[in-house]
Amino acid sequence: MPVVVAKDTCIGCGACVGVCPVGALSLDADGKAECDESICIDCLACIGVCPTEAISQK
Numbered sequence: 777m778p779v780v781v782a783k784d785t786c787i788g789c790g791a792c793v794g795v796c797p798v799g800a801l802s803l804d805a806d807g808k809a810e811c812d813e814s815i816c817i818d819c820l821a822c823i824g825v826c827p828t829e830a831i832s833q834k
């Protein structure tokens with residue numbers, strides 16, 4: 777399953793955006809990460825780099 781970002785926990789550091797191998801993550805207009813579920817390959821790399829544990833599996 778694709779990952780989901782808890783917007784209230786995300787601090788917009790961009791670490792997940794940089795580590796995603798397929799470019800599924802980006803920062804939205806509020807500076808919070810969001811995952812494009814049509815691109816995500818469920819590698820879970822982003823979960824490991826998030827400093828606030830804002831990313832989880834759906």
Ligand code: SF4
Pocket residue numbers: 778779795796797798799800801811815816817818819820821822823
């Ligand atoms: S699980 Fe992998 S492919 Fe999906 S958003 Fe995270 S880093 Fe990108």
Ligand code: SF4
Pocket residue numbers: 781785786787788789790791792793808809825826827828829830831
């Ligand atoms: S790594 Fe975590 S805190 Fe940083 S932008 Fe991604 S979801 Fe937000």
